[in-house]
Amino acid sequence: MKLDFTGETVVITGASSGLGREFAKAFSAKGCRLIMVARREARMRELAAELSVPCEILPADLSREDECNRIIETIAGQGASVLINCAGFGLLGETVGHTLEEELNMIDLNVRAVHILTRRFLDLRREAGTGAILNVASCAGLLPAGPYLNTYYATKAYVASFTQGLAQELADAGSKIYVGALCPGPVYTEFTKVARGQEWSSAKTPEEVVAYAVKKMEKGKTLIVPGAGIRAGLFGTRLVSRRMATKIIGRGQKGRVEAE
Ligand SMILES: NC(=O)c1ccc[n+]([C@@H]2O[C@H](COP(=O)([O-])OP(=O)(O)OC[C@H]3O[C@@H](n4cnc5c(N)ncnc54)[C@H](OP(=O)(O)O)[C@@H]3O)[C@@H](O)[C@H]2O)c1
Structure with missing residues (x-):
């Protein structure tokens, strides 16, 4: 499958920051019309002012099912052919150290919103029979488990x-x-601050990750893992037991938990 996104209408969730913001820039460079979704409207308006393509700003809290449905109903009929499901967050620390409400909010955004938007966007594209959806997971999603960033990994x-x-x-x-x-490894964005952790000692830039992702999307690649080091690391975890891998990952994540 070869894809060409030039001039398409692209919906990007999480467009106010980090990878989502970078996806907006990358697709604007392809002359795409953008529909940006996140909670911080001012941030998206600032970004739109920098870009030389038509941008629609749709402020929404995607952890709410009614807001996900509102977004789909708003974009229906606008001919959007690409959806980038990028909004998401994690929380570092012991699972029991977070409130159940925080954890459920994460599941609502990282899982339910992605599922709802993917399903309903597919329905919108059924008649045309074409289109593209990129779900931003993480290399965390390809590992057995991630103690101290546990719910996020799940x-x-x-x-x-x-x-x-x-x-x-x-x-x-x-x-x-x-x-x-x-499925990126560490990327310098606002993720760590939101997760209440220490910044990565080494990470990729959003520019590097998004440029790689778009290139692979154009080739129709399903599982996109930017970085030879991350791919080697994922392979390495398959050489040890799931229990051992979980222990090693847990040690790494525990070290990133910010001291109170
Ligand atoms: N950074 C990394 O190391 C890394 C690695 C692998 C995967 N990822 C994944 O990459 C994606 C983007 O994260 P990032 O690294 O770019 O972090 P980021 O800079 O914190 O961006 C997260 C985005 O999600 C949006 N968001 C958060 N809660 C939302 C809500 N309830 N409703 C709507 N939008 C919401 C934020 O916008 P508002 O706050 O304005 O709503 C923001 O635009 C996430 O899915 C993350 O899990 C990140």
Whole structure:
């Protein structure tokens, strides 16, 4: 499958920061019309002012099902052919150290919103039979478990699994609709601050990750893992038991938990 996004209408969630913001820049460079979704409207307006393509700003809290549905109903009929599901967050620390409400909010955003938007966007594209959906998972979603960033790892495992399965179903049906999962390792964004952790000692820039992701999307790649080091690390965890891998990952994440 070869895809060309030039001039398409692209919906990007999480466009106010980090990877989502970078996706907005990358697709604007391809002359795409953008529909940006996140909570911080002012941030998206500032970004739109920098870009030389038409941008629609849709402020929304995607952890709410009614807001996800409102977004789909707003974009229906606007001919959007690409959806980048990028909004998401994690929380570092012991699972029991977070309130249940915080954890459920993460599941609502990282899992439920991605599922709702993917399903309903596919419905919107059914008649045209073309389009693309990129779900931003994480390399966390390809690992057995992630103590001290535990619920986040579990949510990303859902996204990676759901997306890969869906891509196979679409391929089996001969569909021209592309579905892919982006699974980056560490990236310098606001993620760590939101997760209440210490900044990565080494990470990729959003520019590097997004340029790689778009290139792979254009080639129709389903599972996109930027960085040879991350791919080697993922392979390495398969050489030890799941229990051992979980222990090693947990040590790393525990070290990033910010001291109170
Ligand atoms: N940074 C990394 O190391 C890394 C690695 C692997 C995967 N990822 C994934 O990459 C994606 C983007 O994260 P990032 O690293 O770019 O972090 P970021 O800079 O914190 O961006 C997160 C985005 O999600 C949006 N968001 C958060 N809660 C939302 C809500 N309830 N409703 C709507 N939008 C919401 C934020 O916008 P508002 O606050 O304005 O709503 C923001 O635009 C996430 O899915 C993350 O899990 C990140």
